[in-house]
Amino acid sequence: MALKSTIYKTTIHLSDMDRHYYDTLNLTIAQHPSETMLRMSARILAYILNADPALVFGKGVSDEDEPALWAQTLTEEVTLWIELGQPDEKRIKRASNKAEAMIIYGYHSPFDVWWQQQEKKLTLLKNVQIERFDYQALAEFSTLIERTTEIQASIQDGQLWLTIGEKSLLIEHQTLQSIRQ
Template sequence: MALKSTIYKAELQIADMDRHYYGDHSLTIARHPSETDERMMVRIAAFALFASERLEFCKGLSDTDEPDLWQKDLTGQIETWIEVGQPDERRIAKASGRSGRVIVIAYAGRTADIWWQGVKGKIERLRNVTVWSLEEGVSDALGKLAERTMRLQLMMQDGEASLGSETADAVELRWSVLKG
């Protein structure tokens, strides 16, 4: 018998002064049985950082043809494709051809650095791909925010962001841009 996804609910308030985006989102997140709290919370942070009215969670780990998040236009074309983790270069190239913009958010410190060195030469030529790497410890701290029902707030100003909850201190979201 296959294990089922665990459902998490999050009320997310966003105040992104850099993009002038302010919104409240009621999120339902399906956490795949093989997914950690850390990865799920990085997905939520990615949603918060790039939030829009049409950004949505996808099947992610359950479907190899979909990213973790995407934003489609009104005709169904993919505008933004967001991957969390360390996808292989073929997946990134395929996403680059299918969407207007691809964003990869790597995490896990040294492991992400090793992954980047392996794929860097193959994806640098892809013009619509952006790669960020969360700084060491950020994803661990995000994982500690995970609860089955969450009330989260993202504050973004002058390129600095923090994600917090009612029950825990805010996590400063620090990253380096590996490919802009």
């Protein structure tokens, strides 16, 4: 018998002052049996940082043809493709050719080694942005996620502040490569 996904319901009260985007997001997140809490937490953070009515969770772990998150137009053109971790070069090239923009969020220590190995190749791709979450902040955030969680999220001057219950934390993220026009 196959293991089933664990369902999490998260309400996010988002104030993104940098993009002038304010919304209450009611997310239902399926955690694949092979997905760690750390990766699922990174998906939530990527969603918060890129919140948009068109942004949806992809099948990600269970489907090679879909990313962790993506946004499409009504004509199914991919405007944003978001990957987590350390995708292989073939996957990055395929996704960057399909999408107007691609963002890769790294979130654990082997990511630095991966980035050193991939940097020269990825700088050739103009529509690919590389971000790295602070591992300690992400790990702390992942311990606060429950099956039903309410989050206050505030983004200003590139800083992401989260409040869950009585706990507030700053989620640091560093841009290693920006999308070039």
